[in-house]
Amino acid sequence: MNSEKITKFILFAVSLIILMISAGIVLSLIDGAMPTFKEYGLSFIFSPDWNPTEGRESYGALPFIAGTLITSLLALLICLPLSFSTSLFIAEYYHKTKVASILGSMVDLLAGIPSIVYGLWGFYTLRPLIISLGLSDQGFGVFTSSLILAIMIIPYATSLSNEIITMVPTELKEAAYSLGATRLEVISNVIIPNARSGIVASYILALGRALGETMAVTMLIGNANIIPKGLFSTGNTMASLIANQFGEAQGLKLSSLIAIGLLLFVITAIVNAMGKFIIKKLS
């Protein structure tokens, strides 16, 4: 009984610490962002201007919100067919074979590569490739960053989807087969409806990861503080801007960077909430 109480107390205390840390982060972000919101109000979110030059300072978050959302959603779009096919290959078609287990661990390995390495690879290999394909003059931009982001989030989308797809009861699948269904019909009529919410959850997780990615994006997006004009235009994301400009920032600029951090936090929270809502709707 006594040990039970102790365990309960420890668990409670640890959970409380986590809760306090999250609350502390939010509070200090709000506190730091206050001067900016006092100066610009909500128009900070919609202003396309980011001018840190002393004497003509003007800050707006729109270019970075646009950059973040465009690169992340594009990355999700590119990653979708790749990782979905991979999940089906690993968890359904070649389930429990050697090929599948090797492929599975290769995909997991992708998650272990530090983002700076992805950045380097993108800088020295992917970018020249894009230039030589004639897609863009200098190879930096939204598309290049989305491509690298897509590769980075594949393992997040794939491994969870794998689990979910394998968890679809074999009885259901066998029943479908016995009714004369083809493999494709089993996938579209049995596996997808059953695993739907889990698969969506895995893509939301992947999107969340893409939103916050900093290093690889900063090396490839071109860091121009403008709203991207097209797929191959340069731009900047929220995380990348903060990483770049935090060192020299002070005063209103510092506060604006913190405000962008707060907005990124809010966007991630919204994405997560949307994910939870969709999962609830689907299951």
Place this chain on the structure above:
Amino acid sequence: MKKLIILLLAVVLLASCGNNQSKEDSSSKKVTLTAAGATFPMPFYNLAFKKYTKETGLLLTYGGIGSGGGIRSLKDQVVDFGATDAFLSDEDLKEMTFNAIHIPTCIGAVVIAYNLPGIDEIKLSDQLLEDIFMGKVTNWNDSKIKKANPDVELPDTKITVVHRSDGSGTTFIFSDYMSKISTEWNEQVGRGKSLQWPTGLGAKGNPGVAGTISQTEGAVGYIGSEYAFAQKISYALVQNQAGNYIKPTIESISASAQGAIPADTRVMLTNSSDPNAYPISGFTWVILYGEQAYNGRTKAQATETAKFLQWLISPEAQSVAQSVNYAPLPAKAVELSTEILKSITYEGQPLLN
């Protein structure tokens, strides 16, 4: 289980004993100086600090956190001195708790690096700099570039402007020069550690800009001279106020500091009127408080700080600066700095005499 806990406790106790002892030792014997700030002079400071530690045994640490960070650290009184590439404005000075003073430590320059295979010399006039960095001239075979470089066979390659994505003293010096030579730049972009760029793409730090330029044909950008010289990047000859095209070298950078320097040394050296001067040059400074008794600092700490800075502007340290591609201070700047160092006090008493 019990044994394990006892063992753990014993280890923790032992470890903490060891720590205490070593701390007491170091504080009773040695003074440690802490400094932080600009990354621009870091190769010089790293080498000079190491040399000074070797000679005197005084421990020095330097954090390359950026000029803004250096100023903030001094304001928060967590360092013995800060370092910055942009001098404090009158407004900044007012915000400091105590009277802050500037000591220049060396001269650096900003070079215009480019990537045009097979072309090892290119001349850029004031007008061309404006046109290129404002995005008005977008191809290397533009007639304006040809006019300034009649002997060079310019390729039909698009110009990609590369600038810093992080705030930086290098950007400050470059934009200060641009504001002086171009009214259009002055009106539309202005001077600062980070800017609203009319064109181009950003890369982080000198290595980022240099790497992007070397990987992109037709790229042009600005890089700190200390980095460019060490990396053997091709860089342009820039037209100075007298109209001469000058190659950035230690000598031509030094020449930019031959003009008048105010008593507090707060001056930008860009666009020097000296006919041999490379025009995009600038001092880098350390900043500290004129009254050293603050935040519980001991007199020993204050004395060591002043002594070290006195050494940093001495010929011995200046030759270290030269070995890592900075131009040494001119005699006038050393003279002024010596005066400023002598004015440093501890509880009203001067530290050096």
